[in-house]
Amino acid sequence: MSLHDLFDALLAKKGSDLHLGVDYPPLGRIRGDLVPLREAPITQDEMEELLFSITTPEQERTIREDLDLDFAYGYGTKARFRANYFQKATGLAAVFRTIPTKILSLEQLGTPEIVKKLSERLTGLVLVTGPTGSGKSTTLAGMLNHINDTRACHILTIEDPVEFVHTPNKAQITHREVGIHAPSFPVAIRSAGREDPNVILIGELRGPETMKLALQLASFGVLVFATVHTNSAPATIDRIINSFPADEQPQVRGLLAESLAGVVSQQLLKTADGAGRMAALEILVAHSGISAMIREGKTFQMASAMQAGRAHGMQTIDMALETIVKSGKVTYEAALERASDKEAFAKACGKAPGPTL
Numbered sequence: 001m002s003l004h005d006l007f008d009a010l011l012a013k014k015g016s017d018l019h020l021g022v023d024y025p026p027l028g029r030i031r032g033d034l035v036p037l038r039e040a041p042i043t044q045d046e047m048e049e050l051l052f053s054i055t056t057p058e059q060e061r062t063i064r065e066d067l068d069l070d071f072a073y074g075y076g077t078k079a080r081f082r083a084n085y086f087q088k089a090t091g092l093a094a095v096f097r098t099i100p101t102k103i104l105s106l107e108q109l110g111t112p113e114i115v116k117k118l119s120e121r122l123t124g125l126v127l128v129t130g131p132t133g134s135g136k137s138t139t140l141a142g143m144l145n146h147i148n149d150t151r152a153c154h155i156l157t158i159e160d161p162v163e164f165v166h167t168p169n170k171a172q173i174t175h176r177e178v179g180i181h182a183p184s185f186p187v188a189i190r191s192a193g194r195e196d197p198n199v200i201l202i203g204e205l206r207g208p209e210t211m212k213l214a215l216q217l218a219s220f221g222v223l224v225f226a227t228v229h230t231n232s233a234p235a236t237i238d239r240i241i242n243s244f245p246a247d248e249q250p251q252v253r254g255l256l257a258e259s260l261a262g263v264v265s266q267q268l269l270k271t272a273d274g275a276g277r278m279a280a281l282e283i284l285v286a287h288s289g290i291s292a293m294i295r296e297g298k299t300f301q302m303a304s305a306m307q308a309g310r311a312h313g314m315q316t317i318d319m320a321l322e323t324i325v326k327s328g329k330v331t332y333e334a335a336l337e338r339a340s341d342k343e344a345f346a347k348a349c350g351k352a353p354g355p356t357l
Helices: 003-012 044-051 057-066 113-119 136-150 185-195 207-219 233-242 249-259 288-296 299-308 317-326 332-338 342-348
Strands: 017-021 027-030 033-036 068-075 079-088 091-099 124-129 154-159 172-177 199-202 223-228 260-270 277-285
Touching (some): 003 044, 003 079, 017 044, 057 079, 124 136, 124 233, 136 154, 136 223, 154 185, 207 249, 223 233, 233 277, 249 288, 277 317, 288 299, 317 332, 317 342
Parallel strands (some): 124 223, 154 172
Antiparallel strands (some): 017 027, 260 277
């Protein structure tokens, strides 16, 4: 099988990821589970033939010398893939993440109305968070797509690698890839202010330097979107602040309190019919009370503020899970695994709480 044959098999099964490792058969992540795409394991020779069939000589040299390689690959009009080549105990390996060529709208994604309102803001920092593979990039693409359809503005994306490619509609769109168009995220973000953007997407906030630059841009009157690998809105605030030395934290709290517009924290769950997956969204919308909690280091109060803030579009992950369980889209058991307060969640769903582990 060629690499394109494996891509076709993955896409036919509506899979999200392709895993390739020596001495293992090719595996596709189908509706959350890893499924073999053939019986025969991949040999070392076959692995090199598969992986280097789509790379440049420079990329091949990078994986051999640096032992790691990230890039995006366009498979005609069928899909784009975010590729990661790496070395492991059995030899060369790779994971390909599917990036659909068709960008789904926020309506098609079924996101709450507040997500659209966050994308309609003119300034501030909007963070989309969640574990790897939770659909952060898909939600962000939907938000940028809404801006592209409704605003005459300049959207700048800074990514490693570029994932969703947006076709300009009302907006002008500039895609910049770290490693190709700029040497690093900080360098690209610093130059962003001179490129007259209205909206900036930063693929990932990595480290305090990138975080501080993003906060400063948001406070300068730009709408900044970024991702962070955290599991809840309060944890996102703590992660950013704790990335800095203690003597810098008061300044960062002030910047974050001033510039934060909202946090959308995602969990991806299997649907009850087993046909796909859907996202449950925890949503924090910044207002004066939230800003005060950030300044005063009282993030532990945010869950209560989100529970009481439904009128502002806010919801905790448990509130989101309860809604989709009661709609019948996700089973109670699948939702319980992701619930923050399992005992309270069980009561809210009319179930007897099980033993806590």
